[in-house]
Amino acid sequence: MKKNLVYPFLVVSLSFLLGACSEQTKETTTPKKEEVTNMKENEATELNNTPTASWSYEEETGPDHWGELDLSYSACIKGSEQSPVNIEFSQVKTSEKLESIEIKYQPTPFSIVNNGHTVQANAATPSNSIVVEGKEYQLVQFHFHTPSEHQFNGQHLDMELHLVHQDTNGELAVLGVLIQEGKENEKLASVWDVLPKDETEKDILINEPVDLQALLPSDQASFYYNGSLTTPPCTEKVKWIVFEKPIEMSKEQIQAFQQIFPDNHRPVQSLVEREIFKD
Ligand SMILES: [Zn+2]
Known part of the structure; x- marks a missing residue:
């Protein structure tokens, strides 16, 4: 008897709470578990929508809880091809058939933003692209994480650069370049000169064009696997290409970023059934 009285009350309260948090005010019933699973089908369209729940890298809104914060984030806990991952060099499969990616970058104007999660540079022109398995993807933006999100043999490096590309169907390919402490990186100096310390409302135009081609390591041996944002x-069906050779940034450059974002990495996710290939 008691249970029957308590349950409707819970349903009403939960509906109200969910409505309030996610601004999905049209939702009148408590979503069932199956509905949460079904949301996966809609994920491909989520990328261009405004996120409904705020998230962070710590505590209640941190990576362990992302999947609970919003129905549209369900892949963060229910997905089977999540990123980042640990790349154990001895486990990587070499594939003769794998075509190396073709990188077509040229010095390009960018504008930068601090979006509260990272510093991101948005391409002002569609002049950079990569070709993966015969398909061309345009560079949309690049951004940074610290420490690195991918691990090499169980170890993080100091930072990681993500170059995010999209094809005409909206499919994503991300190039990951790990960063270790070393020499000052002059190719990123113009970006670092204007690193926005606080969340920005408007893009800041970088004075000089950024030469991404020159920024990449000359040895472009890469790891390939299927992952997610x-x-x-945490949308899946993202093609990941992670360069084996890291690039360098000075201690001062790394610290300048860490003063803004002390830790903006998602922990490594299980590979489940996946394999990582090397070209
Ligand atoms: Zn990233």
Whole structure:
């Protein structure tokens, strides 16, 4: 008897709470578990929508809780091809058939933002692209994490650069370049000169064009695997290409970023059934 009285009350309260948090005010019933699972089908369209729940890298809104914060973030806990991952060099499969990616970058104007999660540079022109398995993807933006999100043999490096590309169907390919402490990186100096310390409302135009081609390591041996966005909504079907050779940034450059974002990495996710290939 008691249970029957308590249950409707819970349903009403939960509906109200969910409505309030996620601004999905049209939702009148408590979503059932099956509905949460079904949301996966809609994930591909989520990327261009405004995220509904705020998230962070710590405590109640941190990576362990992303999947609970919003229905559209369900892949963060229910997905089976999540990123980042640990790349154990001895486990990587070499594939003769694998075509190396083709990188077509040229010095390009960018504008930068601090979006509260990272510093991101948005391409002002569609002049950079990569070709993966015969398909061309345009560079949309690049951004940074510290420490690195991918691990090499169980170890993080100091930072990681993500170059995010999209094809004409909206499919994503991300190039990951790990960063270790070393010499000052002059190719990123113009970006670092204007690193926005606080969340920005408007893009800041970088004075000089950024030469991404020159920024990449000359040895472009790469790891390939199928993964996801490393931030909510953790959308899958992302092609990942992670360079084996890291690039360098000075201690001062790394610290300048860490003063803004002391830790903006998602922990490594299980590979489940996946394999990582090397070209
Ligand atoms: Zn990233």
